[in-house]
Amino acid sequence: MNISLFITCFNDTLYPETGKAVVSILERLGHTVHFPLEQTCCGQMHYNTGYHEEINPLVERFADQFESAEAVVSPSASCVGMIHEFYPKLAALSGSKVLQDRIDALIPKVHEFTMFLVNELKVEDVGAYYPHRVTYHSTCHSLRSLKIGDAPLRLLRNVKGIDLVDLPGALECCGFGGTFALKNADTSAAMLGDKIRHIKNTGAEVCTSADNSCLMHIGGALNRQRSGVKTVHMAEILNTTEEGAQV
Amino acid sequence: MKKGSQPTFEETAGTYIENAQLRRNIGHATKTIRDKRQLVVQELDDWEELREAGRQIKQKVMNNLDRYLLQLEKSVSKAGGVVHWAADAEDANRIITNLIKEKKGTDVVKVKSITTDEIRLNQALENEGIHALETDLAELIVQLAGDEPSHILVPAIHKNRAEIRELFKSKLNLKELSDEPADLAEAARLYLRKNFLKAKVGISGGNFAVAETGTVAVVESEGNGRMCTTLPDTLITVLGIEKIVPEWKDIEVFMQLLPRSSTAERMNPYNTFWTGTTEGDGPQKFHLVLLDNGRTNVLDDETGRQTLHCIRCSACLNVCPVYERTGGHAYHSVYPGPIGAILTPQLRGLDDRSAASLPYASSLCGACYEVCPVKINIPEVLLHLRNKVVLHQKKEGGFRQKTDPVHLAMKFLARAFSKRSRYERLQKMGRAGQWFYKKDGTISKLPGQLSKWTAIRDVKPVPEKTFREWWRDRK
Known part of the structure; x- marks a missing residue:
């Protein structure tokens, strides 16, 4: 299959290893990966902060880059959620019927990475080996906006050597919320504090998820506290085999 | 009042x-x-x-x-x-x-x-x-x-x-x-x-x-x-x-x-x-x-109208991670929690700065929508109201609201994201600009608004190569 990667601005700039892992896994499974270099950002930060008019050009830009793709895959649950949930609204806001139709046709082809593996490619075992104690944080957007279900867990359960432990209070938000973490820093800190406590109580060395944005928030605090727990995106775990990381 | x-x-x-x-x-x-x-x-x-x-x-x-x-x-x-x-x-x-x-x-x-x-x-x-x-x-x-x-x-x-x-x-x-x-x-x-x-x-x-x-x-x-x-x-x-x-x-x-x-x-x-x-x-x-x-007034707003469906059960308060930590008084309204965050600003109007802050009192986790017995899409209304707050500040706000640096930053970023060359330049600027803050492979202190982030969290520095640079080199 010809798969176009929507890396997201966040992963492109700060977490290139996640993108490399996605490419490596998809190629290992026999697919061809394309990366349209004109892609930039989905506009989620703007949208969630209330700046809706500013990002109309980004909706059109996304359509330009990806509408010819066979499938679009992204390692960010929240950015995919943004596209699925709010791009139709933004397209309607633009007043262009053409753009609305283009977005409507494109959206069913846009997939979150772990859901794409499990639901579209029907793969649950990617041949990974990861001999570590790991706990999984289900991000709110993957859970409630995308309805990710247990796709990430199915993939993780098939990883050899992994010691996968349940995270208590797993359904509760970590307190990131994009600009919420700055605008309501005190509340965000209180939510993060409880999430960190739960993660530490599992005794895991690694906290993983299908989104680097929550992991940046959680990992930033784990690092500050010298907790000895690190955060790793799902794709990087799935890309580690008995021969090491496959990039 | x-x-x-x-x-x-x-x-x-x-x-x-x-x-x-x-x-x-x-x-x-x-x-x-x-x-x-x-x-x-x-x-x-x-x-x-x-x-x-x-x-x-x-x-x-x-x-x-x-x-x-x-x-x-x-x-x-x-x-x-x-x-x-x-x-x-x-x-x-x-x-x-x-x-x-x-x-x-x-x-x-x-x-x-x-x-x-x-x-x-x-x-x-x-x-x-x-x-x-x-x-x-x-x-x-x-x-x-x-x-x-x-x-x-x-x-x-x-x-x-x-x-x-x-x-x-x-x-x-x-x-x-x-x-x-x-x-x-x-x-x-x-x-x-x-x-x-x-x-x-x-x-x-x-x-x-x-x-x-x-x-x-x-x-x-x-x-x-x-x-x-x-x-x-x-x-x-x-x-x-x-x-x-x-x-x-x-x-x-x-x-x-x-x-x-x-x-x-x-x-x-x-x-x-x-x-x-x-x-x-x-x-x-x-x-x-x-x-x-x-x-x-609430009825007049096509997206906000669903707020009036509320039957005051309070299920959204009980599942809200924000409400659970602050309690109801932080909302400065008789309607606290997620439903209050969308009802209060609509009832009182956006000139009321206390009410206008409420749509931001949410991490958008969506737990409220999941439990609402009449399916009010609270996150959707929150985002809709945030947009109205921004537009209101820009058009009818006082000098401080009109010149809020966040408006400028958002405009700048939207412009950067709308063109590849500007976006890639921004990536390079971020990488170059961080030397001042990077210490022992991590960033523990950032200036201005970002200091709220680094108050309790470290930041991983921007890596040597972006994903797109790696991709171009690889081909």
Whole structure:
């Protein structure tokens, strides 16, 4: 299959290893990966902060880059959620019927990475080996906006050597919320504090998820506290085999 | 209330978060009710169908509100009640004060009602020398303490029984009192009973009003509401215009949705329904005050309109991770939690800076939408209101709001993202600019607004190569 990667601005700039892992896994499974270099950002930060008019050009830009793709895959649950949930609204806001139709046709082809593996490619075992104690944080957007279900867990359960432990209070938000973490820093800190406590109580060395944005928030605090727990995106775990990381 | 006289959410949230007793009380109470709700909701195979039915009924009401309101007025009048129309709080308070004065009453008993809290009825009456006694146990606690409600359903959720014991001992002049719930309830019961028998006027809110029949309903747990609505000679009910249901049979849907979502019970202990007046039985005078107070403005907004579907169950408060940590007072509104974050700014308007801060008091986790019994898409309305706040600040805000650096930063970033060359230049700038902050492979201190991030979190530096650079080199 010809798969176009929507890396997201966040992963492109700060977490290139996640993108490399996605490419490596998809190629290992026999697919061809394309990366349209004109892609930039989905506009989620703007949208969630209330700046809706500013990002109309980004909706059109996304359509330009990806509408010819066979499938679009992204390692960010929240950015995919943004596209699925709010791009139709933004397209309607633009007043262009053409753009609305283009977005409507494109959206069913846009997939979150772990859901794409499990639901579209029907793969649950990617041949990974990861001999570590790991706990999984289900991000709110993957859970409630995308309805990710247990796709990430199915993939993780098939990883050899992994010691996968349940995270208590797993359904509760970590307190990131994009600009919420700055605008309501005190509340965000209180939510993060409880999430960190739960993660530490599992005794895991690694906290993983299908989104680097929550992991940046959680990992930033784990690092500050010298907790000895690190955060790793799902794709990087799935890309580690008995021969090491496959990039 | 003077606009902008109250603090914003973010200005005081920290103070409440630091209150260990409050955190413990609210954390414990919300978790208990959250878990119980889950159990009683799971029992129903048709829960999702019920939610959808509730949503559709409410949508029908909002689409035809003018018609249903007139129908309700007709039905209530026919059954012997009198309907009054109140455009705002002042109107409603004046109407109610005059009705009480006509009865020459100074003692009034009240059923728990957030709508009367919204219009600050108790203060308005107090100014006219009328004391309205709250008879709901939790509302009584709040009233005796000179406090404000902090939860839609459990107004004294922020207080534990040890605190309530102290309050009762001092305010009700009791020498001996344990902190056992039964003893506390008994103390309140003895205090309230004589007042029920004395009062000539009762005041209530209402959960539902049926347009078809003119029937009004109060759903409660203690029976004090039943006393207020049946013992006094005159009953005055204050009802937001959105509380209508079209037909009697619609009650069936809401009587399943509401108790399970609010107190996590299959059925409330006391469900009082009355239609106008009945000779020789119950109040001989019934006045229904229909309150707008900003509701028609909400109705005018296509996305915001669903906020009026709310049946005040408070399930969204109990699952909200923000509410759980700050409690209700941080919202500076009688409507706290997720529903308050969308209702308050719409009722009060965006000139009120406290109300305008509320749509941002959410991490957008979506737990509220998941439990809402009438499927109000709270995150959708939050985002819609954030957009309205930004537009309002830019167009009608003062100098500081118009020149908020966030507007400029967002404009700059949107421009950068709209062209590849600008975007890639920004990536390079970020990498180059971080040397000043990078220390031992990590960033622990950033300037300006970003210092709020680094106050408790490290930042991973921007790596040597972006993904796209790696991709280009690889080909």
